Amino acid sequence: MSYTINRLIQGAGFDQVDERTRKALADRGFGVLTEIDVKATMKKKLDKDMDAYRILGACNPNMAWEAIGVEPRVGAMLPCNVILREVTEGIEVSAIDPVSSMSAIDNDELKEIAGQVRDMLSEVVKAV
Numbered sequence: 001m002s003y004t005i006n007r008l009i010q011g012a013g014f015d016q017v018d019e020r021t022r023k024a025l026a027d028r029g030f031g032v033l034t035e036i037d038v039k040a041t042m043k044k045k046l047d048k049d050m051d052a053y054r055i056l057g058a059c060n061p062n063m064a065w066e067a068i069g070v071e072p073r074v075g076a077m078l079p080c081n082v083i084l085r086e087v088t089e090g091i092e093v094s095a096i097d098p099v100s101s102m103s104a105i106d107n108d109e110l111k112e113i114a115g116q117v118r119d120m121l122s123e124v125v126k127a128v
Contacts, residue, residue, distance in 0.1 A: 003100040004083075005118070007125045010090035014052045017091040017128065018084055021056065024127035025082070028120050030058040033079050051086035058082050058095075063117050070109040077101055080121060093128050095121040 009017050022032060034057030042048045059079040067074045082095045098114040098121070105111075 003097050004094040005097055005122050005125045006092060006094045007128060008087070008090050008092050009128060012091060014054075014084065014086055014091055017093065018054065020128045021082060021084060021093055021124070024124045025056070025058050027127065028124050029060045029062065030080075030120075030124070031061070033057045033059050052091075053085045054083065056082045056084070058121075060117065060120065063113060063120070067110060067113050067117075070113065071105060071107050074102070074105065074110060080117065082121075082124070093125055095125050097121075 009020075012020070025032065034055075036055040036057075038053040038055060039050050042050055057079040058081070064075075064078055067078070080096050080098060082093065085092050085094070098117040099111065102110055102114040
């Protein structure tokens with residue numbers, strides 16, 4: 001089982017794909033709570049160069065509310081990360097598969113919610 005939902009975007013710049021990703025997230029009820037510019041962090045902390053790589057910590061408040069309601073410690077696994085990374089062929093967009101990431105938790109209600117979130121994130125990735 002893959003742990004991410006992926007799409008390769010060709011013919012668009014990194015910032016354009018970032019903008020499209022944020023819009024697709026917002027259109028499906030997700031907000032971006034955190035943002036990590038991995039490229040800048042690696043340069044600053046390790047003086048290492050790498051291609052563009054950004055992590056967006058996305059959250060759909062309604063789904064988070066439901067998940068926390070059935071499994072209070074699930075917050076340790078939130079938000080849902082979406083990464084944008086520059087690859088030779090273009091820009092890759094990858095979203096966490098919540099079903100995969102939550103598989104260690106033995107809670108059928110949570111698995112059902114994770115399936116709904118996976119469907120929503122699949123729509124996001126397709127819409128970018």
